[in-house]
Amino acid sequence: MKLYDFTLSGNCQKIRMMLSMLGIEYETQTVGLLDRDQFSDEFLELNPFHKVPVIDDDGLILRDSAAILIYLARKYGKPEWHPDDPAQIAEIQQWLSFSVNEVFNGFAMARALIIFKREGDHAAVVELSKHGLDVMEQRLKDHDWLALDRVTIADIACYPYTALIEEGHVPLEPYPGIRAWIKRVEALPGYVGMPGLPYAS
């Protein structure tokens, strides 16, 4: 198993967490996003969207963190991570879609504008992020996990950019349910932190 990786990427962090939690050994190849390595011909062949993570599992190439989480959970994990039941799998997908849209274009972008000095309207991104946090808080104020009654890949998909959001100058102080959930994720067997994660143990 090979992970095309960039240390500061929250999307890569999802995969590093999942691989660790499933006990899968892997090697990494760094794709220097700040050096524009993701636009090399070699990498564009792997992912024309020029994004990390990408995995190569014995020749099977997969892009997109949500797709990779599904693959790893179903191939190497217990069915609890991503079950077959139509209603359960759909409930998880609601949060995977949230991680791909609101979390990535809100939470992650708020951080990218600050730490990578990306161009964009920070106030608009913060507003989008706060709405996303409100919806997460509404769920987590009286549930332990985002989907179902247990940890699933929905939690792994949403965790990194939520835990990192204060780097984007969006405070988590108003969200006690989310803060408790972050600690719950960080207490899972096999959890690994990343540099800069404000709540990393």
Place this chain on the structure above:
Amino acid sequence: MKLYDFTLSGNCQKIRMMLSMLGIEYETQTVGLLDRDQFSDEFLELNPFHKVPVIDDDGLILRDSAAILIYLARKYGKPEWHPDDPAQIAEIQQWLSFSVNEVFNGFAMARALIIFKREGDHAAVVELSKHGLDVMEQRLKDHDWLALDRVTIADIACYPYTALIEEGHVPLEPYPGIRAWIKRVEALPGYVGMPGLPYAS
């Protein structure tokens, strides 16, 4: 089965197509997005993200078009629409994530800026859209379908906003593979068009 619906929404169109292709009878309740019905207390209770589609299947409430497609395919369709195999389900998810991010924030936004006079940077959205179309074309120039070797929910998820993209002033003329795929989707049993679809039969 009840669909909370808005006629001009491409995300709702995905669900209308899937319901029709699966032969499921349903009623609709219109949510007037232009009248801000999606911000009513009643609707926010169903979907705090204030978006359509939402379905109510005998009391089970689901939001998010990708999640609803997965639910309908797995509960009422043949496994070919959304199989259990880890690599196959992940390949489909790559395109579901694409439909949630690049297609929605690119293709759909280009159209919304024109037909709903939404505010935004049309040139930037067109650029994002063209990159998405390039990646689709790369796949479809020598494959009939986006994922696997058959129609799956990946095609249904990506079809409406692609077929509608010229309403956003993004020409499909440079993309023969995509145009052939659009015709292929429109020839599927149970296909239903929507008002304004340029390729609707």
